[in-house]
Amino acid sequence: MALTREEVLHVANLARLNLGPEEVELFTQQLNDILTYIEKLQELDTSGVPCLGHVVPVFNAFREDAVRESIPRDAALANAPAREEGNFVVPRII
């Protein structure tokens, strides 16, 4: 399952990352090394083995739907790179 240069660029786009030409080469080689190592999982016969998602039993954690105090708007906006009139501001979308 060797990863090609084109696939690396496709994955970078999915992850919203830009890669320079040198980095594409480096990542293609490094990711292939890691994936080759990970291939060893295929040695194991896992037919019939359930997946383990949670190591402890997990239940729905319900709480009463009551009004509670939350972070004040100014505090919630304080770390925003750009804000205006109580809103987050972003570059144009379309």
Added chain:
Amino acid sequence: MTDALYSLSISQLAPLLARREVSPVEVTEQLLQRISRLDRGLNCYLTVDADGAKAQARDAEALFSRGEAAALTGIPLALKDVLITQGVRTTCGSRILENFVPPFDATVCARLRSAGAVFLGKVNMDEFAMGSSTENSAFGPTRNPWNRECIPGGSSGGSAAAVAADLCLASLGSDTGGSIRQPASHCGVVGLKPTYGRVSRYGLVAYASSLDQIGPVAKEVRDAALLLQCIAGHDPRDSTSVDVAAPDYLAGLGREIKGLKIGVPREYFGEGLDPEVEAAVQKALKTLAGLGAELVEVSLPHTGYGVATYYVLAVAEASSNLARYDGVKYGFRGEGKNLLEMYAATRTQGFGPEVRRRIMLGTYALSAGYYDAYYRKASQVRTLIRRDFEGAFQECDLLATPVSPTPAFRLGEKTADPLTMYLSDIFTISANLAGIPGISVPCGFSGGGLPIGLQLMGPPFGEAALLQAAYAFEQATDFHKSKPGL
């Protein structure tokens, strides 16, 4: 009794504070001075909150004078910079959060505050806790106090180095694949990763949510027990925190371990284990046997698949968790003509190479057509690893192993080859995959004077027995009493 208060453990300092022989202000001042004198050469701290610490120390003094002191009143601690602190910058070792000042406290920080602790500041780490050497910090590596040319381990390298160098009394770290235990072993201090779900993760910046767990890094086992006592317990704000009452972790310390069955998994003593580490761990096993423990050989047959399993599951979770860093609500923002360009510029400039590499790997493992071969397969192997431990704990109470296959390696030695770096976590990763607790205690030194750690692992929620055995070992040895020359 007023010099070198910084060199005391919590258990040594607390009675002096309680008897009002020393003042919390004096202790905090001493530590702040020591940090400003020594930390330039070690780079443990990313943020020193001198004003905040002094104010908290004065509050602690007032509590003592009113007779209202709690378990940690006046004890100066350092927090790994992955734990968010209200009003104090929290970077996670990343440019993308360089100027992030959280609006609330992580649950563990709030609990330590209400127990009276003083927060000296925030300590260095691999960016987003991704690494084994603290070299992936955007703010430069931390150096090992025992040898400044060597790494302190990671990702909680700042915590372990600061504790070893007496730049705090203790610290909290986080452990996703060994990030508390491995740096503790490399710096000659105690590091405990609790059972998954034992400690709330609310306010822990997420890396791999099914594996992350917060725990103490301390100068001695008793201090680790004391800190765990303060932070353990159910939190309605973390749906994976378990509603099981925490036992008294201090009660068993000092009880003998005669008849305790300690399993020695043969897969942890093979090829790749440094002879000096092996010798120190074998000697530690003899010490445990001398204390009356019964050693039994056990097998954890899927040990060799742990690293591969981890590097599918952890990176998949990371690629999803780190999608939130988009330059909109907080953190660094890159320039872009439209929203999509802004996202990519933000993430490309804000994340360092290892974080981008893991996001890429995780995105690939979860992408269409590859899910079954990677994520599903690794989740199944995770079950096999968990079953290995369930089987072993039928035959023994605890397991004893090395923490890391080698003593601390040199700065720069493994940065060019990510896979070699990943393999240095081979003995610690399985505990995270299985969700079980593990502790690292000092058990020797290499010929070059670098510390070596012994790992004990226990069944889920077996922290009390782990601490009891670790304490018995510590009291029978002198390794924890050695300090690096600084």
